Amino acid sequence: MSDQPDMSVDIAGIRMKNPVMVASGTFGYGPEYADLVDITCLGAIVVKGICLDPWEGNDVPRMVEVRGGLINAIGLQGPGVDSFVETYMPFLRQFDTPVIVNIWGRDKDEYEEVAARFNDVEGIAGLELNISCPNVKEGGIAFGTDITMASDLISRVRKRTSLPLIPKLAPNVPQVGLFAKAAEDAGADAVSLINTLPAMVIDIETRRPILANRVGGLSGPAIHPVAVKQVWEAAQAVSIPVIGMGGIETADDALEFIIAGAAAVAVGTATFTDPATAVRVIDGIGAYLQRHDLAGVGELVGSIRE
Amino acid sequence: MSDQPDMSVDIAGIRMKNPVMVASGTFGYGPEYADLVDITCLGAIVVKGICLDPWEGNDVPRMVEVRGGLINAIGLQGPGVDSFVETYMPFLRQFDTPVIVNIWGRDKDEYEEVAARFNDVEGIAGLELNISCPNVKEGGIAFGTDITMASDLISRVRKRTSLPLIPKLAPNVPQVGLFAKAAEDAGADAVSLINTLPAMVIDIETRRPILANRVGGLSGPAIHPVAVKQVWEAAQAVSIPVIGMGGIETADDALEFIIAGAAAVAVGTATFTDPATAVRVIDGIGAYLQRHDLAGVGELVGSIRE
């Protein structure tokens, strides 16, 4: 095939040039990596988690490297809706790259309120609903591991936003397909997974947890095969698009997700290791499609042979 | 302190010379590693999972290496109770090292039956109840991720065995403390964790899962911080001993578990990498105790400072 394969995807109405996004919390709000990564090349940017008001996050240390990954307990530090919109949206609107805002709240009302606030903001392509952050007591993972809570929260937020709504699922549940299905039934337009795996490191000399928050979330290559399994299960359970992430370092890692059923993928931790990762992954997926004579990435999504 | 620190531990009535066991499925039935590992040095041997009758396990490929670990889907191949006792117990009785048998069944009746069969077998120190194998449809993880099922199974088996009973918990649950507590309430003498994390690898050229069973369980250093977190939670939830495992490669890895609350630990995958691992870990724990002027390993168990 001599034509360039079609890399574009449509995720819940969000048109993306290619299926490769950058994951929430690993790309700041956009400008931080702009000198190193050509933002116009990305499928989409997912910004760091935002709640209603400025939020301090956790104490330091907030990050520790482990074999095959890192554990973070940032605790969703962020500027809050207004300050985010004012400070970063003018920058983000310069590009034709869709901006997905990762949102969270300390209770269901706040989740609803945050979602509602973004309805009138120009340049927001969708909302990723973080119900799976292991690093905050207030919201986050408590919602993501209780199916009734998750359903209720998603339905409520659904009523308050006209934007594509993408719940981000917790990985540490035995049957993630049930959560994916519950999200779909509650009105989600897509689901994304996985968030980080709850994890902990202890300094054996001081006998204290290394992270100030004691526990944090494991990300990076160590979690990739766990993520592939969860994405595969989620994709089988729903008919809405699934966004796969967890430990992507190479195009091959991303292709596993796509073959398992992900309509798009996100690069997280690997951007820290090599800011060029997302662009490398995009190029690699293109090369794979050409090599395999596939007209577009859509032909590959969920094409796993069992 | 000039005295040798006291390395011995008592786990649910099982006296061990030191707190370092070898994990089920990674040390065969004993003889396989006997040329390379001095069995008398080990705290205990946990043999590969046994069910009632000979069991074929899964098709091949059954194992694949990934970054920071491996994924296995052996599927609990084993000789069944009688053949195990006849073939391997004479060998195992030669040592003064406690033998813990890892047992499973395709349904609750079989679990009970297998447990009962070991009551009269000489030389068995305890039973590890595998309710968390991700690689068999029939039993295993379905029991380990449903708290009511787990409780019921443990109580039933409890009635049928006089041996120390150690349910092995699944890691892929949001609140492992609840499972540990349920196990304690159902009559368990100790709990062990973690079993492998459900995971998957796809061959992007053939678009098939690499493992014949499609999914398998991730083990090795990649899962260590996840395991530490789960062991810490379990230890806080119960007053029975907790046996910690997952990704131990060095004494430091083992010490993290002990400080987090594990009364003993098990070395799994690292034995493949280096058969001397368990012995190295034992020596390293001893050296640590000396360096920190601790009279015995007991002083360290659960000594985390938060």
Place this chain on the structure above:
Amino acid sequence: MQIEKAIVRIHERVAGDYRELVLDAPATAGAARPGQFVHLRVPRLDGSVLRRPFSIYRARDARLSILYKSVGRGTRAMESIAVGDTVDMIGPLGNGFPLEGIGENPALVAGGYGVAPLSFLAGEVDVRGTVFIGGATARDILCVGDFESLGWTVRITTEDGSLGAKGLVTAALDVWMAEQQGASPVHYACGPDGMLRAVGERAVAAGHTAWLSLDKHMGCGVGACLACVQKIRGEDGSVSWKRVCKDGPVFDASVIEWDA
């Protein structure tokens, strides 16, 4: 079997992507028999938990060598092993080729690095016979000189005809077998599964004995993990898993139950 920390003495390219790694390993070399293997921990392969199995190519005067092809992450990392490095290996492992019943005029059949254990075998027996070496192209044909200097007859086939006869190794074997008229030569083979199966089927059909060294992905290498299993037919006809590392890697072709 033991763990031996062996010092690298020679590490050189022998042909194409194949390299020979020569180690000071007195304990392992002293105990090694043809068809056995070592389970090698690739140095500096951080984040890797599995060793890699390699047939013993030579074992003489306290030195042991392997012949390997760079095919993946582990073997690529092996390329950077330097003379003087220490390599941690477990060995000798597995049962090796049974040599008692070798008889007259045996046939050795090798594909790719499969020549390694067969070259070792060729030097350990008193008889001489014929060696069939097959490969995709001339660069995959190794160790011809080893066999010739020992007095074995070598027949080479390459799929592209760049060396020896054009075609598969089994074609050459077929011609030879037709020449055997009533004799029952024993076959020893090592190479890719497809080749082994074809060799085994021919031998079994002709009523010959064929010993095949299987190549399965391994975990422990010592029989503990049950990763490397192959379906084998027992004497009662029942089929069960055997461990290639411990019960093999060499099996009688007539008991191997190939996948459909």
Place this chain on the structure above:
Amino acid sequence: MQIEKAIVRIHERVAGDYRELVLDAPATAGAARPGQFVHLRVPRLDGSVLRRPFSIYRARDARLSILYKSVGRGTRAMESIAVGDTVDMIGPLGNGFPLEGIGENPALVAGGYGVAPLSFLAGEVDVRGTVFIGGATARDILCVGDFESLGWTVRITTEDGSLGAKGLVTAALDVWMAEQQGASPVHYACGPDGMLRAVGERAVAAGHTAWLSLDKHMGCGVGACLACVQKIRGEDGSVSWKRVCKDGPVFDASVIEWDA
């Protein structure tokens, strides 16, 4: 800021556990200012996802160098970097030391590898002043010649008295500050937290300006991950997290809110 693949030109031990790594890095070197750092990907550190931050020690004629101490997995792996290797780094990062208001007779205060950015600074300004270098022992005292050849006065302290005055660097600083009578020298400091805090508190108490370069564990190095934060007091008195990588690593001592 850019990603630069830099070729290693020199890699040598300078003293004790300290090594200097000299790289061909025209883009980064050309843009570097004292107090900025590079975020370096340690070669062959498989299974590692984080880069390691190092202050820029020298940046001249398209070459950039860092001075590092082997303290953990990453820096130990760096010891095996060879001349000719390529090192991937991001830089220059951070704000660097503000040099406009340096005034007369500035004080540089360095602990351990903290001399690196201060040595760079010393060569980039027109004024000369006093450099306080402290360490546990003589082996931790680096770069004395750098400063002296530039005409700076060097005062050394070691905790064990093996070189210079015995005691902490702050003791020497106290003596010097007492000598300043009415002048308000600007301080520039880089070293461990305890030292920085002590220097900062003294300077603030004396009404001097002190610029401290903080050393925090880093993730991204560019301001995206919020791992490296430090509590900083704003003009309105409110305290908030600032990113050491992006908003620092250099902060005015008077706004740093140290942990209790």
